[in-house]
Amino acid sequence: MDVYEHLRAKLATHPMGAPESESILEILRILFSPEEAALALHLPFKPGRDSEIAQRAGLPVEEVVAGCEAMADRGLVYAFEARGRHFYMLFPTAPGLFEFPFMKHGRLDLPFERLGELWADYYAHGWGAEMKGRRTHVARVIPIQETVAAQQTVLTFEEVAGYIDRARSISLQDCACRVSHGACDAPLDVCLAFDYGSKYLVERGMGRAIGREEALAVLRRARDAGLVHMTSNTLDRVEFVCNCCACCCGLLGTVTRLGGAAADIASN
Numbered sequence: 001m002d003v004y005e006h007l008r009a010k011l012a013t014h015p016m017g018a019p020e021s022e023s024i025l026e027i028l029r030i031l032f033s034p035e036e037a038a039l040a041l042h043l044p045f046k047p048g049r050d051s052e053i054a055q056r057a058g059l060p061v062e063e064v065v066a067g068c069e070a071m072a073d074r075g076l077v078y079a080f081e082a083r084g085r086h087f088y089m090l091f092p093t094a095p096g097l098f099e100f101p102f103m104k105h106g107r108l109d110l111p112f113e114r115l116g117e118l119w120a121d122y123y124a125h126g127w128g129a130e131m132k133g134r135r136t137h138v139a140r141v142i143p144i145q146e147t148v149a150a151q152q153t154v155l156t157f158e159e160v161a162g163y164i165d166r167a168r169s170i171s172l173q174d175c176a177c178r179v180s181h182g183a184c185d186a187p188l189d190v191c192l193a194f195d196y197g198s199k200y201l202v203e204r205g206m207g208r209a210i211g212r213e214e215a216l217a218v219l220r221r222a223r224d225a226g227l228v229h230m231t232s233n234t235l236d237r238v239e240f241v242c243n244c245c246a247c248c249c250g251l252l253g254t255v256t257r258l259g260g261a262a263a264d265i266a267s268n
Contacts, residue, residue, distance in 0.1 A: 023122035043090035075100025102176035171198035171207035190243040
């Protein structure tokens, strides 16, 4: 078993999964050098201290920090500093290894067209089917709060505008799904992140900081384009709002392309 298969097996232990496939192995070979893949094997899925990672990997702390920072700059590893120590976490397949490199598509020297093909193949022949079969929903829909033409009022779980009003900071990113597919006319820059996540994306060059008025304008633009507001299926906080199309979105694709039931995506 080579280092990339070991890394895939590690990713498979995360709830987001990473089923066996030649596609995911080629993806990992593109994203990670052999040395980075070997280091990533020692990274936890929750932030771990640089010294603890170095001990597990049998490497000097300075080498661990340099390697992890390089991976963090490409959207492969989560990184932060506290009390003079560095902390790192390996991103899962999603949200993480899929989305974040595509969010930096104009600033990274990667074969993005090939990556898009590989992720599409992986989604169609394994990973997507695994997501479709989960009992716990990864995401939920946020219906628009207005009356539609048929005089039916869409009931809301929450108002997206409320998230924006409560957010301490907001960032705007390109939609990784549409960058990956490369053949959709829907607006690209409509992915919103809030609070600490938004600051991190801005710091790492994956997004730009915006204010509340621009965020509301993004939502109106997404609504007018017929996009679906979606967020993570969590009760305690909302970290992002994606504005999704059925042709590119992996989560909506469990219904539109993989034959899943609409119930595979939760609402209230």
